[in-house]
Amino acid sequence: MKKDIILSGVGGQGILSIATIIGDAATSAGLNLKQAEVHGMSQRGGEVESGLRLSDTEIHSDLVPLGAADIILSMEPMEALRYLPFLHEGGFVVTSSSPFRNIDPYPEEAVRAALAGLDRVITLDLDGITRTNAIPQSANVVLLGAAAGIIGILSPEQLQQSIRNIFAAKGERVVEMNLKAFEIGREYGGRQ
Amino acid sequence: MTQIKLLLGDEAIAEGALQAGIKGVYAYPGTPSTEITEYIQHAAAARDNGIHCTWSSNEKTAMEAALGMSYAGCRSMVCMKHVGMNVAADAFVNAAMTGVNGGMVVVAADDPSMHSSQNEQDSRFYGKFAMIPILEPSTQQEAYEMAVYAFALSERENLPVLLRITTRLAHSRAAVRIRAGRTEPAKRPVADDPSSWVLLPANARRKNAALTEKQTRLELLSGENPLFKVLLSERPSGKGIVTCGTGYNYVMENGAVEAGFHLMKIAQYPVPTERVREFAGRCGSILVVEDGQPFLEEQLRGIVGGGYPLKGRLTGDLPRTGELNPDNVAAAMGIEKSPVLRVPEGVVPRPPALCQGCGHRDVYIALNKVLADYPAAKVFADIGCYTLGALPPFCAIDTCVDMGASITMAKGAADTGLHPAVAVIGDSTFTHSGMTGLLDAVNDKADITVVISDNLTTAMTGGQDSAGTSRFEAICVALGVEKEHVRVVVPLAKNMDEITRTIREEIDYRGVSVIIPRRECIQTLARKRRREMSKNNQETAK
Numbered sequence: 001m002k003k004d005i006i007l008s009g010v011g012g013q014g015i016l017s018i019a020t021i022i023g024d025a026a027t028s029a030g031l032n033l034k035q036a037e038v039h040g041m042s043q044r045g046g047e048v049e050s051g052l053r054l055s056d057t058e059i060h061s062d063l064v065p066l067g068a069a070d071i072i073l074s075m076e077p078m079e080a081l082r083y084l085p086f087l088h089e090g091g092f093v094v095t096s097s098s099p100f101r102n103i104d105p106y107p108e109e110a111v112r113a114a115l116a117g118l119d120r121v122i123t124l125d126l127d128g129i130t131r132t133n134a135i136p137q138s139a140n141v142v143l144l145g146a147a148a149g150i151i152g153i154l155s156p157e158q159l160q161q162s163i164r165n166i167f168a169a170k171g172e173r174v175v176e177m178n179l180k181a182f183e184i185g186r187e188y189g190g191r192q
Numbered sequence: 193m194t195q196i197k198l199l200l201g202d203e204a205i206a207e208g209a210l211q212a213g214i215k216g217v218y219a220y221p222g223t224p225s226t227e228i229t230e231y232i233q234h235a236a237a238a239r240d241n242g243i244h245c246t247w248s249s250n251e252k253t254a255m256e257a258a259l260g261m262s263y264a265g266c267r268s269m270v271c272m273k274h275v276g277m278n279v280a281a282d283a284f285v286n287a288a289m290t291g292v293n294g295g296m297v298v299v300a301a302d303d304p305s306m307h308s309s310q311n312e313q314d315s316r317f318y319g320k321f322a323m324i325p326i327l328e329p330s331t332q333q334e335a336y337e338m339a340v341y342a343f344a345l346s347e348r349e350n351l352p353v354l355l356r357i358t359t360r361l362a363h364s365r366a367a368v369r370i371r372a373g374r375t376e377p378a379k380r381p382v383a384d385d386p387s388s389w390v391l392l393p394a395n396a397r398r399k400n401a402a403l404t405e406k407q408t409r410l411e412l413l414s415g416e417n418p419l420f421k422v423l424l425s426e427r428p429s430g431k432g433i434v435t436c437g438t439g440y441n442y443v444m445e446n447g448a449v450e451a452g453f454h455l456m457k458i459a460q461y462p463v464p465t466e467r468v469r470e471f472a473g474r475c476g477s478i479l480v481v482e483d484g485q486p487f488l489e490e491q492l493r494g495i496v497g498g499g500y501p502l503k504g505r506l507t508g509d510l511p512r513t514g515e516l517n518p519d520n521v522a523a524a525m526g527i528e529k530s531p532v533l534r535v536p537e538g539v540v541p542r543p544p545a546l547c548q549g550c551g552h553r554d555v556y557i558a559l560n561k562v563l564a565d566y567p568a569a570k571v572f573a574d575i576g577c578y579t580l581g582a583l584p585p586f587c588a589i590d591t592c593v594d595m596g597a598s599i600t601m602a603k604g605a606a607d608t609g610l611h612p613a614v615a616v617i618g619d620s621t622f623t624h625s626g627m628t629g630l631l632d633a634v635n636d637k638a639d640i641t642v643v644i645s646d647n648l649t650t651a652m653t654g655g656q657d658s659a660g661t662s663r664f665e666a667i668c669v670a671l672g673v674e675k676e677h678v679r680v681v682v683p684l685a686k687n688m689d690e691i692t693r694t695i696r697e698e699i700d701y702r703g704v705s706v707i708i709p710r711r712e713c714i715q716t717l718a719r720k721r722r723r724e725m726s727k728n729n730q731e732t733a734k
């Protein structure tokens with residue numbers, strides 16, 4: 001079995017933390033993993049993307065080929081659409097619906113219409129969800145929670161354990177907050 | 193005993209160097225090489241063994257310090273991005289002439305597709321130019337293995353060894369099997385051989401002859417590298433592929449051997465000529481798959497001769513520029529892919545920008561205000577976050593070429609009478625390569641205004657220490673800038689009147705002046721705050 005995931009968003013939105021959690025879970029589960037990250041200039045509020053490949057057999061390319069991704073997991077709606085050429089026919093898009101408006105004009109309508117036109121898509125009002133639940137730092141973990149049911153190659157429980165592992169150094173409060181965020185995400189993901 | 197760690201290619205190299213028992217790493221931060229040194233800085237093994245790992249002022253000082261460490265009998269590593277090789281080239285090429293004592297490994301991280309760079313130069317050309325062995329890993333595991341191997345090779349051949357990687361390997365993570373413990377390299381006495389280390393022409397001629405003579409042997413060694421591979425297809429189609437580095441991964445992703453290709457993977461240079469010739473004989477045609485410039489392809493053309501069907505970047509079978517990926521390699525292999533989804537209409541690029549609240553923003557707002565009154569003004573900028581001042585809404589800079597060029601280009605332009613000639617340079621770039629240029633300007637009483645936008649860090653690469661922090665006024669005055677023309681301001685909106693007045697005054701002064709807008713990078717500031725917060729959190733939890 002193998003899963004290719006494209007993580008996307010805007011520099012500074014925390015997509016690499018999602019990758020770190022999945023990476024930890026994959027290693028604990030004995031899966032092979034390759035994760036291509038973006039460092040450097042584009043992290044300054046530009047478009048960022050990280051390809052995450054999980055497999056029980058050897059993985060060669062660090063980059064996800066076009067048309068191969070099972071999931072696009074995005075912290076920002078337009079950034080989800082940017083990587084559609086990487087998605088395969090039956091693939092899922094799981095994305096925040098809250099635009100990050102650091103470009104002018106932001107193509108609000110076009111983005112909404114394009115997302116609505118996708119076959120398999122889970123959208124979350126991440127801004128609203130994190131505000132209502134007072135978890136402003138954990139938007140990325142909410143998103144991961146929403147995708148937990150479709151990642152498949154890793155169970156939600158395995159991901160939970162990795163959230164504990166990864167945030168342990170920051171104290172119990174941070175761990176609890178992120179577990180809560182993960183649960184909230186799962187609930188939203190399950191509904192769609 | 194082995195341990196499995198999830199590592200970036202950069203980090204795998206750091207592990208390899210620690211395993212090989214280095215005494216020090218020398219580097220200036222530069223994407224995509226920065227994480228090698230950072231990993232060593234955070235490693236317990238580095239603390240326990242007193243390994244030198246603080247940042248150097250630039251790549252040349254780093255290269256020379258590494259050579260000095262080698263001279264003293266210890267293993268040393270020096271790391272940089274590809275353009276850093278230009279800065280260090282004098283030391284690098286001549287280190288091949290002196291040779292080494294303790295093993296010395298130079299890591300150059302190339303950036304095909306220029307994700308974070310101003311050009312696509314391929315460091316393998318430097319290795320060939322200096323006539324030393326070059327190692328090129330394909331995977332994170334190989335990066336680790338090759339780093340370990342590189343030190344032994346360097347000591348055996350008495351030469352520095354170049355380890356060349358690209359962004360894709362540097363910044364991609366995978367599981368790496370790490371052997372426990374640290375090799376204690378055999379103790380070597382300090383070098384005591386002036387005839388090797390004093391490159392007077394008489395000595396240099398002898399060393400040059402010896403280095404040239406060594407080349408045949410080095411070629412043979414390349415063919416014996418444990419990671420050099422020839423994979424023969426069981427259903428040969430007559431087609432062959434010669435590949436190296438990350439190119440190998442894309443070829444394998446596309447199932448080259450099953451598809452009937454014979455495959456040769458080069459792991460070390462100089463190119464093993466005989467092995468290539470022999471391989472070419474088995475194939476009717478060869479596709480060269482390499483990330484970077486057509487370094488291998490050009491040399492293969494020489495080996496197989498003009499009539500041989502050789503394909504690659506030069507023939508247009510692969511794109512002439514830019515990074516390889518599984519898709520352009522598939523196309524070059526003749527593999528048909530089904531059509532993919534399109535990016536919907538309306539999706540627009542999102543270029544990077546200076547952070548909201550960044551001090552460089554206030555600097556550019558002030559500069560634009562003042563320079564509106566000087567239509568002939570030119571702003572010569574430099575390398576760092578502030579290069580983003582080229583983009584809207586600022587459009588505030590006219591040039592950005594290489595580390596330090598702001599001051600010297602402004603000076604050259606001012607020498608023709610251009611006024612105002614303004615240089616914008618960051619604090620770290622100033623100590624990297626700006627100081628000598630400022631001395632030139634002072635000596636010529638050039639009519640330039642230098643803005644050292646000081647954010648107390650090397651921000652672009654993630655906030656490393658900056659070599660001159662808290663000493664810039666002293667440095668400028670010591671270089672001869674008049675005290676009253678070294679001005680410090682705090683780049684905040686509320687100080688805009690003072691900042692614009694200062695800029696105006698210094699532009700109107702027809703000599704060298706330096707303005708230092710100083711305010712900490714808000715990203716490093718936020719990181720410090722977060723660290724303190726999580727420390728407090730943990731303490732309350734206790």
Ligand code: SF4
Pocket residue numbers: 044545546547549550551552577647651652713714715716
């Ligand atoms: S990282 Fe620091 S210096 Fe760079 S743009 Fe952001 S605030 Fe400015």
